[in-house]
Amino acid sequence: MLPLLLISTLPAFTPVSYTHLDVYKRQTSRCCKLVRELGLLALLLATELLRHATAAGRKLRGREPERGGARTMPAPPKPPKTAALAVAPGKAEMMVPPAAAGIGLPLLDLPELALDRVLEELSPASLAAMACVCAPLRDRCSADALWERHLRAKWGHVLGATARKEWEAELGARGTRASATRPARRRSWVESLACAWPFSWIAGRWLKADAATVTPAPAAVAAEPAPAAPPTDTVSAWYRALECGEFWFPAQVYNREDGHVGFVLSCYDAHLRYDRRTNTFTARYPPHGRKPAKEEDGVQWSRVRAPPVSTPAHDLHASDCLEALRPGDHFEIQWRKNKDFPYGWWYGVVGHQGSCNANLCRCHEDDTIVLEFQHYAPGSRWRQTTVSRKDHRETGDETDGFYGGIRKLQTKDEISTWRRFWPVDVLN
Numbered sequence: 001m002l003p004l005l006l007i008s009t010l011p012a013f014t015p016v017s018y019t020h021l022d023v024y025k026r027q028t029s030r031c032c033k034l035v036r037e038l039g040l041l042a043l044l045l046a047t048e049l050l051r052h053a054t055a056a057g058r059k060l061r062g063r064e065p066e067r068g069g070a071r072t073m074p075a076p077p078k079p080p081k082t083a084a085l086a087v088a089p090g091k092a093e094m095m096v097p098p099a100a101a102g103i104g105l106p107l108l109d110l111p112e113l114a115l116d117r118v119l120e121e122l123s124p125a126s127l128a129a130m131a132c133v134c135a136p137l138r139d140r141c142s143a144d145a146l147w148e149r150h151l152r153a154k155w156g157h158v159l160g161a162t163a164r165k166e167w168e169a170e171l172g173a174r175g176t177r178a179s180a181t182r183p184a185r186r187r188s189w190v191e192s193l194a195c196a197w198p199f200s201w202i203a204g205r206w207l208k209a210d211a212a213t214v215t216p217a218p219a220a221v222a223a224e225p226a227p228a229a230p231p232t233d234t235v236s237a238w239y240r241a242l243e244c245g246e247f248w249f250p251a252q253v254y255n256r257e258d259g260h261v262g263f264v265l266s267c268y269d270a271h272l273r274y275d276r277r278t279n280t281f282t283a284r285y286p287p288h289g290r291k292p293a294k295e296e297d298g299v300q301w302s303r304v305r306a307p308p309v310s311t312p313a314h315d316l317h318a319s320d321c322l323e324a325l326r327p328g329d330h331f332e333i334q335w336r337k338n339k340d341f342p343y344g345w346w347y348g349v350v351g352h353q354g355s356c357n358a359n360l361c362r363c364h365e366d367d368t369i370v371l372e373f374q375h376y377a378p379g380s381r382w383r384q385t386t387v388s389r390k391d392h393r394e395t396g397d398e399t400d401g402f403y404g405g406i407r408k409l410q411t412k413d414e415i416s417t418w419r420r421f422w423p424v425d426v427l428n
């Protein structure tokens, strides 16, 4: 009865304790959250033990599963209370492990809103583990609202609108490929989860149960059709694809080819793939003219940002800040070496005219805007350039490169992020 004892001592998943959840949330802390998550793991462990005990007992009694209908599994003591938890009887009995059904998980007895609040408290890894318990919890734990929060928290500052568009296109392409060539066996929800989190001792167990439903025994084929493939157009599917490194997403990388002096204080478009083992990215930069695409491994999170504008790397950005630029303003400007190359964004500060009277500066009234790149030494050809305030298009030549659109940096965060990459030595 140890498993039952364990379950009965899980304070986080009982209705009584839940009434104080809001209070807990205010008062607590990571410690309490850890306790709750340990409670979840204990619950899963207990369920697992009961499952084995039930199977062993049935074997000893020589009982065989009934044919011609669903498997012989004891029904839960209470039916689910909410519509969201009410699944088709056949599907529920097929997917719910015997132990979970037999003991009637206290979690599933919670009111719908209470259950939602409990799930909101779980980390992605715990949420994924919870999804492995049974079909009703799998459906609950894959809700978009739950994963949107995790997606924003972990990936929000590196994913932009373009990344979402490319993910949607990827889904469309996957659908086309799937209809053209039927894979031998599609990856299940649980298999995808297992690649992302070190829950092999749990996921592996549930994976077997899941695989059994995907490939039923010949005698059971008629009675137990394979379950529908897991949905791919969900936020949780996107989160998994990112976490597992299955999706190359568009973003921008500061100081590309880290250490390359030619790219200091720039930010270039790339496609990135996450490597969960190293918690870094592989960046793939597009070809520069006839120069082939390049890849860079080990790109840290701090060097990646979501593109701040939707302008493609080969297009001129429409500058909408020229009238407002004043000396001391921070900006980034498109620059490319020649017209076959994509633009990168380069950091600079608006400077003063050579004729400026320091006591009575009127540079903001002049049509010419002085753009300074102060990480280059005075006298360097890269130190300074000028653009027209009223009539700025792409300017430059094959020697000094081409300067494109400008965007003024609006926040201290943006400026401080750029200045984190300031070189130790002045460049020439």
Ligand SMILES: [Zn+2]
Binding pocket: 327, 351, 352, 353, 356, 357, 361, 362, 363, 364
């Ligand atoms: Zn001035």
